[in-house]
Amino acid sequence: MAELSYRDAVAYGIAQEMRRDPNLVMLGEDIAAAGGVFKTTVGLLDEFGPRRIRDTPISEQAILGAAMGAAMTGIPVIAEIMFSDFLAVCFDIVANEMAKSRYMTGGQMTVPVVVRTANGGGSRFGAQHSQSVENWCMMIPGLKVVAPSNSRDVVGLMAASIRDPDPVVFFEHKSLLATKGEVPEGEIVDELGKATVVREGTDCTIVALALMVPRALAAAERLAGEGISAEVIDLRTLVPLDTQTVLASVAKTNRLYTVEENPRLCGWGAEVASIVGDEAFWDLDGPLVRITTPHIPLPAAEALEDMAIPSVDRIHETITKTLD
Amino acid sequence: MAELSYRDAVAYGIAQEMRRDPNLVMLGEDIAAAGGVFKTTVGLLDEFGPRRIRDTPISEQAILGAAMGAAMTGIPVIAEIMFSDFLAVCFDIVANEMAKSRYMTGGQMTVPVVVRTANGGGSRFGAQHSQSVENWCMMIPGLKVVAPSNSRDVVGLMAASIRDPDPVVFFEHKSLLATKGEVPEGEIVDELGKATVVREGTDCTIVALALMVPRALAAAERLAGEGISAEVIDLRTLVPLDTQTVLASVAKTNRLYTVEENPRLCGWGAEVASIVGDEAFWDLDGPLVRITTPHIPLPAAEALEDMAIPSVDRIHETITKTLD
Amino acid sequence: MSTEAFEPELMDYSRRQPRLPEPVIEGNDALDIPLDERMEMYRLQQELRQFEKRAYDLFMQNLVKGTSHLSLGMEAVATGFGRALRPDDYSFATYRGHAHTLARGAPMGPVMAELLGRSNGILGGKGGSMHLASVEHGMMGSYAIIGAHLCIANGAGWSAQLRGTEQVAVVFFGDGTTNIGAFHEALNFAKIWELPVVFVCENNLYMEYTPIDLVTAVEHPAADRATAYGLEPILVDGNDADAVYDVAQGVIETARRGEGPSLVEAVTYRHGGHSRADPGKYRPPGEVEAWLDRDPIITYHQRLLRLGVPEGDLTRIAQDVARRVDEATEFAKAGPVPDEGDLMTDMWADGGSAWRN
Amino acid sequence: MSTEAFEPELMDYSRRQPRLPEPVIEGNDALDIPLDERMEMYRLQQELRQFEKRAYDLFMQNLVKGTSHLSLGMEAVATGFGRALRPDDYSFATYRGHAHTLARGAPMGPVMAELLGRSNGILGGKGGSMHLASVEHGMMGSYAIIGAHLCIANGAGWSAQLRGTEQVAVVFFGDGTTNIGAFHEALNFAKIWELPVVFVCENNLYMEYTPIDLVTAVEHPAADRATAYGLEPILVDGNDADAVYDVAQGVIETARRGEGPSLVEAVTYRHGGHSRADPGKYRPPGEVEAWLDRDPIITYHQRLLRLGVPEGDLTRIAQDVARRVDEATEFAKAGPVPDEGDLMTDMWADGGSAWRN
Ligand SMILES: Cc1ncc(C[n+]2csc(CCOP(=O)(O)OP(=O)(O)O)c2C)c(N)n1
Numbered sequence A, B: 001m002a003e004l005s006y007r008d009a010v011a012y013g014i015a016q017e018m019r020r021d022p023n024l025v026m027l028g029e030d031i032a033a034a035g036g037v038f039k040t041t042v043g044l045l046d047e048f049g050p051r052r053i054r055d056t057p058i059s060e061q062a063i064l065g066a067a068m069g070a071a072m073t074g075i076p077v078i079a080e081i082m083f084s085d086f087l088a089v090c091f092d093i094v095a096n097e098m099a100k101s102r103y104m105t106g107g108q109m110t111v112p113v114v115v116r117t118a119n120g121g122g123s124r125f126g127a128q129h130s131q132s133v134e135n136w137c138m139m140i141p142g143l144k145v146v147a148p149s150n151s152r153d154v155v156g157l158m159a160a161s162i163r164d165p166d167p168v169v170f171f172e173h174k175s176l177l178a179t180k181g182e183v184p185e186g187e188i189v190d191e192l193g194k195a196t197v198v199r200e201g202t203d204c205t206i207v208a209l210a211l212m213v214p215r216a217l218a219a220a221e222r223l224a225g226e227g228i229s230a231e232v233i234d235l236r237t238l239v240p241l242d243t244q245t246v247l248a249s250v251a252k253t254n255r256l257y258t259v260e261e262n263p264r265l266c267g268w269g270a271e272v273a274s275i276v277g278d279e280a281f282w283d284l285d286g287p288l289v290r291i292t293t294p295h296i297p298l299p300a301a302e303a304l305e306d307m308a309i310p311s312v313d314r315i316h317e318t319i320t321k322t323l324d
Numbered sequence C, D: 001m002s003t004e005a006f007e008p009e010l011m012d013y014s015r016r017q018p019r020l021p022e023p024v025i026e027g028n029d030a031l032d033i034p035l036d037e038r039m040e041m042y043r044l045q046q047e048l049r050q051f052e053k054r055a056y057d058l059f060m061q062n063l064v065k066g067t068s069h070l071s072l073g074m075e076a077v078a079t080g081f082g083r084a085l086r087p088d089d090y091s092f093a094t095y096r097g098h099a100h101t102l103a104r105g106a107p108m109g110p111v112m113a114e115l116l117g118r119s120n121g122i123l124g125g126k127g128g129s130m131h132l133a134s135v136e137h138g139m140m141g142s143y144a145i146i147g148a149h150l151c152i153a154n155g156a157g158w159s160a161q162l163r164g165t166e167q168v169a170v171v172f173f174g175d176g177t178t179n180i181g182a183f184h185e186a187l188n189f190a191k192i193w194e195l196p197v198v199f200v201c202e203n204n205l206y207m208e209y210t211p212i213d214l215v216t217a218v219e220h221p222a223a224d225r226a227t228a229y230g231l232e233p234i235l236v237d238g239n240d241a242d243a244v245y246d247v248a249q250g251v252i253e254t255a256r257r258g259e260g261p262s263l264v265e266a267v268t269y270r271h272g273g274h275s276r277a278d279p280g281k282y283r284p285p286g287e288v289e290a291w292l293d294r295d296p297i298i299t300y301h302q303r304l305l306r307l308g309v310p311e312g313d314l315t316r317i318a319q320d321v322a323r324r325v326d327e328a329t330e331f332a333k334a335g336p337v338p339d340e341g342d343l344m345t346d347m348w349a350d351g352g353s354a355w356r357n
């Protein structure tokens, strides 16, 4: 059992898989010699060499195209897109190519690509370097979507993503990079599509993801002090979506809250709330409540950004106000 | 009152606005001499000349960049992106630039661009030319989203979109192009953010958009024959979203169905269902039900495509099965 | 250029000067290509031509739905490259990919069945005309959104480089495609990694309905840009299968030896419209006719006669192909329409499409 | 190139050969630029330098959050172009946009306040360092995702062309940006429409931490690609404000006369790291030092002395600028932090952000 930062867990998880599969390669901007602009790939060039860990030009379409083409022809690839906002410059390859090629060809293509990308706010980087864009990918049929909240899950879900034969978009949260967590010794491999109940409770269910998980837990802690027992679920992967864990929890607590970092409209919270509102309607004792960033671009100033992204205070306050 | 096809209504609506505003220009691939690959811009080159109606190379980023830059500096622009699937090749400009520039600059920029694009399935064009991607835009703060279901609305909403000082994505449905409808004489200008109750009813509310509107109406007709009174709402615009009309309807009918063409996850139906599940929870007499295309890329074969997109049969059947 | 575009009368593209073909290069008779290879190229061009003519007839009978983009008149490019590739090489095509798919050896029946949306189609009906692929023949797909596949082809080249297999990836695209961003990214990337990729621009003078010269800053959309990627400009007569074959052998060999990518511009012309919906009215009078005279199959036929091949041999090949096209048509028409069971398969590698538990 | 990249030791970029600057071109002393213009350029370079040094100090004091990209060492480019523009011309910059914003006359105080996230910031704190804009000064924004703004600048040029105002749009971008698709689309588009746009590549030899030559198929990432867009290659010493000014005047005049776009590559160097977080360790020994010797301000100072300007005049300018930077700092520090009321404003032109009724 070692304590690892979320940042270090990224390289640790990749290294675990690169040792296992000598075919696995990685490419991206400034990932090799520099160890990545977030220092999430430090040490990989040294261990695996320049053939397997390669720097690229600023050509995101070329990066993901190369990843996809190599994957289709037998080489599994990890591709880094430095900030998740930049998925927009290569969205055609993400949404129209990788995601669809298998279906379109009647199953002829297999595309084992993991697109790793730094996601989310809290770094005061402004509207073009802070977005939470899990929903950009969740809404595209043919993509799997993963977003770990802690160091151990980074390793386990990285392994699962790399071993998955389908394209996976793997969101590393910028504001979690410095957080530390225990990572057990030995190989860690999770399964995609398994949420975790990170805190048990009976009065309401809070479903969260990535940076929102520690915030939901802190809010639940505070609620506990006030006699409210909140169950907190870390979704971990959006596709596949572990609806059973959510539905089972709501069957017990009878109330659903989702806590999302993406802007208001059409986020995963809307999807989860809608599923619950359909399949667990008769379990519900009150409204389906989503807590999200407002539907605005993220502002740069510290004060403004902190108001925008759901905080422990806002989660706590929303629940106390709406739970009876 | 003239009868116009939805296709002809596009050019008719654009012409109305080009006559009013001599600054308004339009650009896109094959829109000028050829009148557009869907023949939605026929006649505009003749009337307004090559300075205002211009063909471009296959350079969608250049097209939308030019539109945005001109709009920022005083020239309102209509830009055509031939198929809405191609928004992916210029998604950075759509999602990260146009949508955010006003907010990021503290209100310094105004971007009066209308991005017109052919959306939706039913033409057997396969997975890369058939998508319904309203949600790609709805989820982006800073974009307005419009999707008319009939000829008259094409004209009225086109005028509203063009006159709106903010970026608007205007979805023209490929499978509605040949449909005809009455268009009143004289200037028609609608307001964005107003849904229409296209059929009144008391037993359930069906919320639909674009091609799904006639299908929802046909299903309601069939339901009426079976003694079920369905109210049908044509949303017309997704942003701004007319939640009041939806909430008022659900307050009356106590049941919500959404009928969407986009694939299952994170569509506008999830957003509408979630809003209702939050704000009208106590009005509801039963589950929130979404009828969508399954979460798959659209297949090309006629038989498969018809199974995928919500049909009158499927809408009818889902409602009869779930409404008690 | 821009000034010209602003001349109202020139916006009616059919009133511009026609762009006429260069004369046939009879000297190419002397290219060092064995006669039996030439006979194979004749056969292949016949296959592509007759297959697509049949496909066209089937559209007219409303048996093919959706859209379809034929390469009638452009067969020499698919032929010259198709014949120069090794069976384990990779091809990538656009929506205009029937010829490139067949040229790799994909069977006509399943390809035809795909156009008809049948479950015995080569993609089970899921992809249709614009997405033909046959991985077992090295045909790695047809891509219907301009640009992406140039980048994807790089990946196949990279993979070959990593695996040390000396496979080559060839990617076909149109003149209009040279103006999209992905073209630029792909070429630069291929060169800096010295990938075994051959980029083939089929310059048929038009994007959809717009003449390429009106929207391109250089005369030769691909060749005039080669130096921007550290590459040699290579222009070839795209209506002469021998010329194409000769160039193809060279650039493929270069790639195979690990000496990096090439960019080839093959000038050609499509006889018909851009797609099913297009009557091609934007083309100035005389232009189509001039290119019909330069039909790659007619001129190849003439070359073979000049080289002493008896007319009867050629007729027999054409007849044999016709019979095979008939068989393919029967195979396709006999195919069942896909059913509910097919809809939800093959999104994921496990064969299904479940996104939840 | 690729082979080199595969040499493990060369993957440690700090072990590569340093890329040294060309010597100062003393002949540029003789360029036909009035002395008072040169004094203005001296002042402007001092402003850019001293402002950014102060910004750096404020980061170190943790008063600036987030990230920030300085152009210390690159001031001559912003200066030469900034001074050559007409007040109603348009500029477009990247995230490395402090200098370009100030060079258009945006006031230092509000720019500094923006870096500090204050509500008296030039964007009200909403944009931050990477998104500086001042529409009233023709500074049309700083764009933090590589590529897009080249396309957007075309639009400003198109608008000027349509309105017949003879305004010109100048767009600044880095060497690394020449490898993204939008670069290609923008250049071709500008040329075919003969837009009044000047594309200025500030080639500082690195993208973030990767040397540009390792990822680019040509030696001069912009100039060697000009012909691919029907343009002349133009290379200029980006560390000499006079040289830049001279070239700028020419290309801006060309654009203003309606003779279309230009592409200029100005070779320069950033003294510091890419951004706040970067110590710049990937640079070979001797490289930074050599470029520090070629500091554009020091060499410009020397030129002015050679031209007979008394040292005291230059000192007074520097001191005056220092005072104004102090004032700007005070202005910024005194600014209030934005509050709840500011969060939901200015998404739409109506001033608000409502997406529903
Ligand atoms: C990104 C994108 N933009 C536009 C289109 C629509 N489109 C399909 S084919 C075509 C013309 C392509 O021209 P070219 O590259 O010359 O190929 P050709 O069709 O002549 O073979 C266009 C504009 C598309 N498929 N993808």
Ligand SMILES: Cc1ncc(C[n+]2csc(CCOP(=O)(O)OP(=O)(O)O)c2C)c(N)n1
Pocket: A029, A058, A060, A082, A086, A089, D096, D144, D145, D146, D147, D173, D174, D175, D176, D177, D178, D202, D204, D206, D207, D208, D274
């Ligand atoms: C599309 C995109 N990819 C990657 C980045 C991350 N990034 C920011 S600056 C930069 C390097 C840019 O290099 P260059 O164009 O030379 O400009 P410089 O920073 O040297 O001024 C990179 C890769 C980005 N902002 N946008």
Ligand SMILES: [Mg+2]
Pocket: C174, C175, C176, C202, C203, C204, C205, C206, C207
């Ligand atoms: Mg073409």
Ligand SMILES: [Mg+2]
Pocket: D174, D175, D176, D202, D203, D204, D205, D206, D207
């Ligand atoms: Mg640089």
